[in-house]
Every structure is written in structure tokens, then in C-alpha cells.
Amino acid sequence: MAINAGVPQGSVLSATLFLLHINDLLKPGIFGYADDSTVTERYMPGPRASGAEILGHREALVERINLTLNEVSDWGDANLVKFNATKTQACLFTTKRSPFPLTPTFRGISLPITDSLELLGVNISSNLNFGQYIESRAKTAGKKLGILNKVKRYFTPEQLLTLYQAQVRSCMEYCSHLWDGSAKYQLDALDSVDRRARRLIGDLANKKLKSLEHRRKVACLSVFYRIYFGECAQELFDLVPPSPFYHRTARHRKDLHPYVVDIPRTRTKRFASSFLIRTARIWNALPASIFPSSYNISTFKSRVNRHLLGKRAPP
Known part of the structure; x- marks a missing residue:
């Protein structure tokens, strides 16, 4: 089969050539990271807007999104890039509890509004509460720490500290500047894993490791x-x-x-x-x-x- 577009996998120039190829796709309202593209729109109804006004804002919002998605689709057709509409997600970030019956459309497929959106490894809920994401990070970190605990006899405290920072702490600090303002009881799950790790590593951890809260403040x-x-x-x-x-x-x-x-x-x-x-x-x-x-x-x-x-x- 003839290949009319693309770059060799593993080439040192592949990523650069791909970014050059999609550069004209990215414009205000369209953001990209590697091969992941995101379309954003917003509306500001005001604190005293009526139900009819909010519905009008929402209809205009979906119309603008559909126009942008059509531009993305047309760009793909013109540049030999195929977008998978079935894997496209849509999420409405709002504090309003009224139902959102409208759905944007991409390449003829309706995109139902979901309660959360996974973006670059971070699960963002529609109400911007990171509780579930923090809980999932704590569970993942706890499992990794459990494995480290089983093999601890094969490593020195210095090696355990290095493994903890690379494999466990890293997953508890990814994008921490976004969710550092979460409720204390949610962040306590991460601190619990950190305390277990300090007991596992010993005195060296208390000397070398800063608290997770301190690390988040520096990151922010x-x-x-x-x-x-x-x-x-x-x-x-x-x-x-x-x-x-x-x-x-x-x-x-x-x-x-x-x-x-x-x-x-x-x-x-x-x-x-x-x-x-x-x-x-x-x-x-x-x-x-x-x-x-x-x-x-x-x-x-x-x-x-x-x-x-x-x-x-x-x-």
C-alpha cells in the first residue's frame, strides 16, 4: 500500500516535522500538544441571567464550537490528517446545575457532554473538583509503594529514596499546581502515602525529602x-x-x-x-x-x- 503522508517512526526529525505540519491548525481557541488537540469556547452569562438568556448563550456556544470543529475537519481533509471523531470528548465546565441538552458535532458524529475530561493525563471534572483525580493518584502511588516495600531488602536507603522520588512521588506531584487548592481531606490521601514511604526509607527520607505541600507551593x-x-x-x-x-x-x-x-x-x-x-x-x-x-x-x-x-x- 502506498503511503502518501507521514514521517518515519523513531526518527529524530519526526516530532519536529509533525509540529511544523500542524502549525497552521493551531490558532486562538485551538491548542495542541504533540498529537493531542483541544478546542475551547466559553460564555459569560452574568450572575443574574435568566434561563432563556443562559440557553441562548449555550446555543451560541455550541454553534461556535461546531464552526471551529468544521474548520479542523476541513484542515484535516486538506492536509491528509484523519481525526477519529469517536475518540473525541466534550465537557462543559460550569457550576450551574441546569441540564445541558445541546451537543456539538464533529465529522457528522454527535459528541455527548461528559462529566469529566482527561487531558494530558489529568482527569478534570466538569465542576473543577479534583477529588477523584487525587484519590486515583493516591491509589496508584500506594500500589507502587507496596511493590517497593516488598523488594526493599534488595536496596540501600539511598536507592529506596531514589526509586520513591522517581516512581512514586512523581505521580503524586504531576500538575500539582492545578489541584493544590483542593480540600485538605483530599490532599491527606497523598500525605498518607508519603508518611508510609518515610517509614520505609528511614531517617534519610526525613533529611532529604521536603513535604508534598512545600513542593506544591514551589511548583505553583x-x-x-x-x-x-x-x-x-x-x-x-x-x-x-x-x-x-x-x-x-x-x-x-x-x-x-x-x-x-x-x-x-x-x-x-x-x-x-x-x-x-x-x-x-x-x-x-x-x-x-x-x-x-x-x-x-x-x-x-x-x-x-x-x-x-x-x-x-x-x-
């Missing part, structure tokens, strides 16, 4: 740092506008660093615990000495780590 601030300085997609960069000019003569502003951001008012606990809001509060409270004179993520991360541990930064 490091991601926020990259977003603030534009090392991200433009859509993310636009979500963190710098604060308007602060008069340094004001007493309550004299200790603020020059990278302070505005924090919008929050009406719900869910919004207040979201990544950008909760991290912005920690960010604004950082001392100016934390920030390097020019962009340097490694230096910033090191200084944040010492600051959160209560240690003074080296001169």
Missing part, C-alpha cells in the same frame, strides 16, 4: 513566574496582568516588590482556590529579594524554596 510559584514573564501561551500570559502603578510613598505599599499583580474579587470559594488566585496572593507577599535582576527560573525557584523553608537567601 515557579509556574506563575513563567506565566508572568511570558514563557507560556499568549492566552495564559493575558490572564496575569501587571498591577497598575503603585505609589511607593504609600506606607502600605513601600514593601511591595515591582512584580505585584492585581487580584480580582472572588465571589466563590472555588474561584478563590483556583491556581491563579491563590498563587497570586502568595506571589504578592514575596519579598523583593526573591526576584532575580533578570529572568532566571532556576534562581527564582531556589530562592523561593529557601524562603518557604524559612532560610535566608545567600548574599
Whole structure:
């Protein structure tokens, strides 16, 4: 059979050539990572919108999504790329409890609205509650730790620590900046696995390992740092506008660093615990000495780590 499109599997240029091939597909509202593409749309009905107004917003939302999906489909036909509509997922992220009877359509197939969406290994529920995802991560980590416990006699404490960090802790920290604001009882499941691992490894773990909470805070601030300085997609960069000019003569502003951001008012606990809001509060409270004179993520991360541990930064 003749192959008219594609790249050799395993070639060092394959990934680069593929990204060049799909580059013109990605535009505002369409995001891609490797061969995984996501279409996003939103509507803002307002807190006092009537049922009829909400339905109108939803109908317009689905219409815009269908238009974008048609563009994706047409691009695929023109560029010899086949999309599998049966594997395409659709999810509505909202706090409203009213039913959503509308469904978008892709290549003639209706896409039913699901309660959750798996995106790059993270299961995101429609109400943005990460409880089930954290529970699944804790179970996976617990199983891996159980295997490590069975073979512990073959390894030194140093080797056990390395295996724990590489195989167990890594699955409990993946994308932790997204779900760090979850309820404490949900995060306790991860801390329970970490305590078991410390008992397994011994004193070396207590000397070498930082707490999961500390690691999440450092991760949140490091991601926020990259977003603030534009090392991200433009859509993310636009979500963190710098604060308007602060008069340094004001007493309550004299200790603020020059990278302070505005924090919008929050009406719900869910919004207040979201990544950008909760991290912005920690960010604004950082001392100016934390920030390097020019962009340097490694230096910033090191200084944040010492600051959160209560240690003074080296001169």
C-alpha cells in the first residue's frame, strides 16, 4: 500500500516535522500538544441571567464550537490528517446545575457532554473538583509503594529514596499546581502515602525529602513566574496582568516588590482556590529579594524554596 503522508517512526526529525505540519491548525481557541488537540469556547452569562438568556448563550456556544470543529475537519481533509471523531470528548465546565441538552458535532458524529475530561493525563471534572483525580493518584502511588516495600531488602536507603522520588512521588506531584487548592481531606490521601514511604526509607527520607505541600507551593510559584514573564501561551500570559502603578510613598505599599499583580474579587470559594488566585496572593507577599535582576527560573525557584523553608537567601 502506498503511503502518501507521514514521517518515519523513531526518527529524530519526526516530532519536529509533525509540529511544523500542524502549525497552521493551531490558532486562538485551538491548542495542541504533540498529537493531542483541544478546542475551547466559553460564555459569560452574568450572575443574574435568566434561563432563556443562559440557553441562548449555550446555543451560541455550541454553534461556535461546531464552526471551529468544521474548520479542523476541513484542515484535516486538506492536509491528509484523519481525526477519529469517536475518540473525541466534550465537557462543559460550569457550576450551574441546569441540564445541558445541546451537543456539538464533529465529522457528522454527535459528541455527548461528559462529566469529566482527561487531558494530558489529568482527569478534570466538569465542576473543577479534583477529588477523584487525587484519590486515583493516591491509589496508584500506594500500589507502587507496596511493590517497593516488598523488594526493599534488595536496596540501600539511598536507592529506596531514589526509586520513591522517581516512581512514586512523581505521580503524586504531576500538575500539582492545578489541584493544590483542593480540600485538605483530599490532599491527606497523598500525605498518607508519603508518611508510609518515610517509614520505609528511614531517617534519610526525613533529611532529604521536603513535604508534598512545600513542593506544591514551589511548583505553583515557579509556574506563575513563567506565566508572568511570558514563557507560556499568549492566552495564559493575558490572564496575569501587571498591577497598575503603585505609589511607593504609600506606607502600605513601600514593601511591595515591582512584580505585584492585581487580584480580582472572588465571589466563590472555588474561584478563590483556583491556581491563579491563590498563587497570586502568595506571589504578592514575596519579598523583593526573591526576584532575580533578570529572568532566571532556576534562581527564582531556589530562592523561593529557601524562603518557604524559612532560610535566608545567600548574599
